[in-house]
């Protein structure tokens with residue numbers, strides 16, 4: 001690794017001030033599982049690394065009036081172990097479990113995962129299917145934006161060079177919304193997604209129709225994306241396996257996958273169709289189990 | 297330079313290192329603890345696994361400065377002069393290692409697992425060591441050894457006290 005300066009930030013003001021003074025030649029360090037790999041290979045190494053592990057404002061998992069708040073510095077292991085997340089947004093815990101291996105999950109954070117802006121990130125789809133919001137902190141204060149506006153392109157986000165991702169909030173109205181996350185990689189362990197998918201839905205049981213179906217796809221476009229044609233195909237429609245398959249075909253058509261050394265674009269499209277139908281069936285199964293549990 | 301103080305295998309150690317030093321460099325090059333291996337150096341192989349504050353991590357993906365004030369356990373801290381750790385005993389008895397390069401990492405991953413979960417299923421074990429690549433064994437004997445160690449640590453089998461070879465005593 002090339003030489004750089006290393007500072008442990010005391011709090012967010014300190015971190016933002018340091019970065020403000022360094023502009024684009026500085027980088028924040030969260031878990032380091034992405035940044036260290038980059039530093040070891042990159043030619044243009046930053047002058048300053050600011051360790052943000054001690055920032056209290058970026059920690060914690062709790063329910064508040066806005067919804068379920070997850071601090072950006074929460075690790076994937078903490079997400080898997082959180083009883084609050086497992087109860088209110090279990091798909092997030094399932095997604096966290098698919099990230100790397102134990103060692104990576106113990107260091108890697110949800111915030112770091114989102115800020116990388118890597119299209120195959122496993123932390124993104126379930127949050128997008130639950131219409132999460134993120135809070136961005138700058139020297140001037142905080143701004144909130146929907147997660148789909150946070151991602152701007154491959155490895156590009158809405159963050160300015162001297163801004164921190166502070167927290168992710170799943171809105172209160174979507175807590176407990178039946179959701180399923182699925183990832184297809186070339187191996188079970190330690191594999192990046194060829195395609196990952198999350199689907200969430202409510203069911204109107206009187207008419208047995210989809211309500212607010214949300215589908216998010218990863219690794220098949222410049223950013224994690226919503227499959228809006230597939231969603232509108234489902235909205236208000238009677239729930240059948242056939243209609244789920246149709247939604248999968250819509251999603252495959254509206255995605256924009258690339259061919260690379262992991263898979264061809266055509267193979268990725270086939271995976272989208274299958275995974276979307278399965279994720280919808282999985283979310284529906286969760287909804288049904290809960291509905292029958294209540295009825296009993 | 298980054299000045300740091302940390303607990304390594306129960307001892308307080310200090311060092312002054314260039315900021316770009318990783319925890320793996322610190323352990324191997326400054327403290328001469330070469331049990332953690334440099335394999336891929338990018339977090340894929342797990343040969344550098346050490347336990348930081350109770351959690352297995354890849355030492356190659358942590359800057360030394362991030363370990364300031366923390367407790368690090370390496371394979372050198374597992375056995376005492378008199379006795380191997382039950383996981384090490386089980387690995388020896390089951391011949392669970394071949395070339396041994398991945399061994400320190402696998403054993404520390406197993407230790408962290410058994411501390412959290414004294415009675416793991418085969419699936420739990422596979423999950424716990426999925427970040428430790430082994431190109432010799434095919435993992436089967438490792439999994440058996442970890443199950444055996446779990447039984448020993450639960451007190452279900454009588455442990456044999458295997459003496460640690462004393463340095464210089466071997467031919």
Ligand SMILES: Cc1cc2nc3c(=O)[nH]c(=O)nc-3n(C[C@H](O)[C@H](O)[C@H](O)COP(=O)(O)OP(=O)(O)OC[C@H]3O[C@@H](n4cnc5c(N)ncnc54)[C@H](O)[C@@H]3O)c2cc1C
Nearest residue numbers: 030031032033034035100108109112113115121122165339
């Ligand atoms: C072996 C291995 C396997 C992996 N497997 C997967 C996988 O299966 N799925 C997957 O999605 N990812 C995977 N990753 C990628 C990586 O581990 C994750 O993306 C992880 O969540 C990154 O988080 P971090 O805290 O380590 O980020 P860091 O490396 O610390 O930071 C990443 C980037 O985000 C910035 N940053 C971090 N936090 C903030 C913040 N709060 N505010 C502003 N900027 C911030 C940093 O400046 C840096 O640019 C893997 C990585 C490795 C090494």
